[in-house]
Amino acid sequence: MTTVQQALFAAVAQLRAAGIDTAPKDARRLLASALGIAPDRISLHMHDPLDDFDAFAQIAFDGLLTKRAARVPVSHLLGGREFYGRWFTVTPDVLDPRPETECLIAAALAAPFATFLDLxxxxxxxxxxxxxxxxxxxxxxxxxxxxxxxxxxRNAESLAVADRIGFVQSRWFQAIDGTFDLIVSNPPYIALDEMDGLQPEVQLHEPRLALTDEADGLSAYRTICAQAPAYLTWQGRLMVEIGPTQAAAVSQMMQDAGLVQVQVLQDLDGRDRIVAAHMPQ
Structure with missing residues (x-):
């Protein structure tokens, strides 16, 4: 009879053979899902037979492993992922929220704001x-x-903030009126010639429209930086996530738009990740 530990070890080997760098973490999360327990409780059940949880646990786990080995993202297999301590539904229609984007949240929360716009x-x-x-x-x-x-x-509903966010179909500022204390965006910033180098999880399973501008990766920033001043309150802030080589170009766009106090902020790996600026006083 297969134990949890045996199943986990075999799963890690299978995912490593498929070229997945995060095999141990992924195997643990998928096994926890198949068993109906939290990932941090796997260690407590290492010597328990899989059948103690569910007669179909092994079948469910095998199905998840097969899809993960085919490079389907874990978030798609589990239906979501945790971001900034909260669970978000994720589907193939949206980007998988990255830990790096939490740097944008931290920077935004570092100063007060009453109204915000997320592009x-x-x-x-x-x-x-x-x-x-x-x-x-x-x-x-x-x-x-x-x-x-x-x-x-749906994420706003599940996290009880839907009454305070309006959702608008718009290409950047096209359908937007009014001004905001804070404008944030994580736009498509991957250049067309970089697309072939992406991991299969991203290239095959995430919306291309949210990844690349089909050009140099800077098109969205040109629009956002040029138009943002018309939508910012006095001393309002603009913050955008960038690719690690784009800081100089995006900083210059913000300066050219008349924004001041332009800053480049790094992520936890020390890479340029956020460019921020203020409306002048």
Whole structure:
């Protein structure tokens, strides 16, 4: 009879053979899902037979492993992922929220704001987190994709902030009126010539529209930086996530738009990740 430990060891080997660098972590998360327990409780059950949990646990686990070995993202297999301490539904219609984007949240929360605008919201991870962390705020979240807005709306509902976020189908500022204390965005920043180098999980399973501008990776920033001043309150802030080689170009765009106090912030790996600026006083 197969134990939890035996199943886990075999799963790690299978995923490593498929070229997955995160095999131990992924195997643990998928096994926990198949067993119906939290990943951090796997260690308590290492010597228990799989059949003690569910007669079909091994079948369910095998199915998840087969799909993961085919490079389906773990978030798609589990139906979501944790971001900034909260669970977000994730589907193939939206980008999988990355830990690096939590740096944008931390930077945004470092100063007060009453209103915010999230451009290209995708899963709603940024907008929903900002609203959840600052209960007195209201915001608007946009996306060109109706399917993405549906996912974001569901996340807002499940995390009890839907009454404070308006979801608008818009290409950047196209359908937006008014001004905001904070404008944030994690736009498509991968250049066309970089797409072939992406991991299969990203290249095959995430929406291309949210990954690349089909050009040099800077198109969205040109629009956002040029138009943002018209939508910012006095001393309002603009913050965008960037690719690690784009800081100089995006910083210059913000300066050219008349924004001041331009800053480049790094992620936990020390890579340039956020460019931020203020409206002048």
């Amino acid at each position: 290209g919201t995708g899963s709603g991870a940024i907008a929903v987190t900002l609203a959840a962390e600052r209960p007195a705020t209201t915001g608007i979240a946009t996306d060109i994709s109706v399917q993405a807005l549906d996912v974001a709306g």
